[in-house]
Amino acid sequence: xxxxxxxxxxxxxxxxxxxxxxxxxxxxxxxxxxxxxxxxxxxxxxxxxxxxxxxxxxxxxxxxxxxxxxxxxxxxxxxxxxxxxxxxxxxxxxxxxxxxxxxxxxxxxxxxxxxxxxxxxxxxxxxxxxxxxxxxxxxxxxxxxxxxxxxxxxxxxxxxxxxxxxxxxxxxxxxxxxxxxxxxxxxxxxxxxxxxxxxxxxxxxxxxxxx
Amino acid sequence: xxxxxxxxxxxxxxxxxxxxxxxxxxxxxxxxxxxxxxxxxxxxxxxxxxxxxxxxxxxxxxxxxxxxxxxxxxxxxxxxxxxxxxxxxxxxxxxxxxxxxxxxxxxxxxxxxxxxxxxxxxxxxxxxxxxxxxxxxxxxxxxxxxxxxxxxxxxxxxxxxxxxxxxxxxxxxxxxxxxxxxxxxxxxxxxxxxxxxxxxxxxxxxxxxxx
DNA sequence: ATAAAACAGTACTGTTTAGTTTACTTTGGA
DNA sequence: TCCAAAGTAAACTAAACAGTACTGTTTTAT
Numbered sequence: 001x002x003x004x005x006x007x008x009x010x011x012x013x014x015x016x017x018x019x020x021x022x023x024x025x026x027x028x029x030x031x032x033x034x035x036x037x038x039x040x041x042x043x044x045x046x047x048x049x050x051x052x053x054x055x056x057x058x059x060x061x062x063x064x065x066x067x068x069x070x071x072x073x074x075x076x077x078x079x080x081x082x083x084x085x086x087x088x089x090x091x092x093x094x095x096x097x098x099x100x101x102x103x104x105x106x107x108x109x110x111x112x113x114x115x116x117x118x119x120x121x122x123x124x125x126x127x128x129x130x131x132x133x134x135x136x137x138x139x140x141x142x143x144x145x146x147x148x149x150x151x152x153x154x155x156x157x158x159x160x161x162x163x164x165x166x167x168x169x170x171x172x173x174x175x176x177x178x179x180x181x182x183x184x185x186x187x188x189x190x191x192x193x194x195x196x197x198x199x200x201x202x203x204x205x206x207x208x209x210x211x
Numbered sequence: 212x213x214x215x216x217x218x219x220x221x222x223x224x225x226x227x228x229x230x231x232x233x234x235x236x237x238x239x240x241x242x243x244x245x246x247x248x249x250x251x252x253x254x255x256x257x258x259x260x261x262x263x264x265x266x267x268x269x270x271x272x273x274x275x276x277x278x279x280x281x282x283x284x285x286x287x288x289x290x291x292x293x294x295x296x297x298x299x300x301x302x303x304x305x306x307x308x309x310x311x312x313x314x315x316x317x318x319x320x321x322x323x324x325x326x327x328x329x330x331x332x333x334x335x336x337x338x339x340x341x342x343x344x345x346x347x348x349x350x351x352x353x354x355x356x357x358x359x360x361x362x363x364x365x366x367x368x369x370x371x372x373x374x375x376x377x378x379x380x381x382x383x384x385x386x387x388x389x390x391x392x393x394x395x396x397x398x399x400x401x402x403x404x405x406x407x408x409x410x411x412x413x414x415x416x417x418x419x420x421x422x
Numbered sequence: 423a424t425a426a427a428a429c430a431g432t433a434c435t436g437t438t439t440a441g442t443t444t445a446c447t448t449t450g451g452a
Numbered sequence: 453t454c455c456a457a458a459g460t461a462a463a464c465t466a467a468a469c470a471g472t473a474c475t476g477t478t479t480t481a482t
Contacts, residue, residue, distance in 0.1 A: 122333030131397040174385025186342040209420035
């Protein structure tokens with residue numbers, strides 16, 4: 001019999017967290033199929049029997065790991081501060097966009113974020129709800145925050161009246177995404193983020209398109 | 212003993228092609244781990260024994276499938292015609308970009324292309340050379356072709372002098388890539404490409420950034 | 423202190439699957 | 453026509469792996 005969250009003491013909650021923590025590292029490193037329950041138990045420093053007291057199957061453990069990584073996504077939550085920014089002129093807009101682009105690149109090219117991206121894409125077949133969950137909680141939330149920022153900037157007159165928020169968001173995130181996908185996901189070694197100069201080129205070209 | 216390509220008659224080459232064809236469908240559908248050799252043999256309408264006459268292992272078969280899908284990439288090859296285009300004014304440029312964007316979206320959101328993307332990303336761990344191979348033969352080739360197009364347009368004076376080819380290419384492909392990733396890879400059902408209007412919005416904003 | 427609960431370590435079970443073996447059938451060229 | 457190469461079908465082997473059983477130890481609460 002596995003335990004539900006509601007009926008657990010703090011000791012049990014801690015063990016569950018410990019298991020989740022080890023499982024997260026192994027799943028992000030090896031994917032669902034590549035991760036063995038022996039390896040997970042070892043990484044979590046827990047016996048295999050204990051693991052199965054807290055989780056009834058590898059599937060449920062994986063689902064819980066991915067749920068936490070998406071819903072509680074600390075990285076993407078940080079991007080929600082975008083909505084509070086509201087530049088008054090082009091100079092401020094450029095400064096905000098530059099800071100934002102750097103933050104997004106740094107976020108997307110973190111090894112853990114790339115691993116989450118990779119694992120999600122890889123295992124959508126086996127866990128059909130995973131794609132929608134990830135999409136709704138991570139990239140769509142980021143796109144939406146950015147769209148709000150653009151719409152607010154448009155009301156202030158610093159962004160052109162004809163610019164659609166969603167499209168403007170995709171045109172800003174898109175070029176950064178190429179670095180995450182091409183130089184992050186497809187790279188063998190550690191990810192190589194774009195230089196500051198490349199980011200400035202993108203922001204400067206982007207400014208011309210929305211103002 | 213498996214057979215090398217050089218010493219095979221036309222009959223053997225046909226069988227090899229037949230195996231490769233079935234394997235491609237199963238691998239693209241189920242990924243490397245999910246694809247069983249029984250399923251591959253059944254899909255190729257070949258006995259398992261014959262499969263192992265032509266390929267020594269599932270790994271080698273997978274590698275050969277992916278090699279063909281990337282190096283011989285018919286979809287991306289079609290995009291090389293970009294380099295031959297050379298617009299004389301902004302009106303022609305907009306027309307060319309619109310056609311190009313439609314072609315790229317249609318290419319990227321084909322089920323087979325998305326499956327190739329997904330499988331490549333999923334199995335880079337097991338086949339480290341896969342990422343570099345795919346990157347060099349598919350997206351980098353497309354980016355490069357587009358960069359050449361931009362540079363040619365710049366020489367003709369229809370694109371601004373300060374625009375870098377690689378960055379311009381990423382800013383054009385990037386927004387389209389968001390649709391492939393968010394609405395293609397993360398979608399459960401069939402991919403939903405952006406509407407013509409969305410593509411026009413992107414092209415129009417893009418025009419403002421590079422001219 | 424001590425009983426009860428939680429846990430570690432490890433061996434075991436059943437299942438899946440890559441790859442092989444065996445026995446039989448088809449095909450194509452001299 | 454005939455025979456050797458090529459192929460089929462299905463059973464089999466070996467290894468990996470999810471999940472369980474068992475034994476002994478540590479931790480917590482009273």
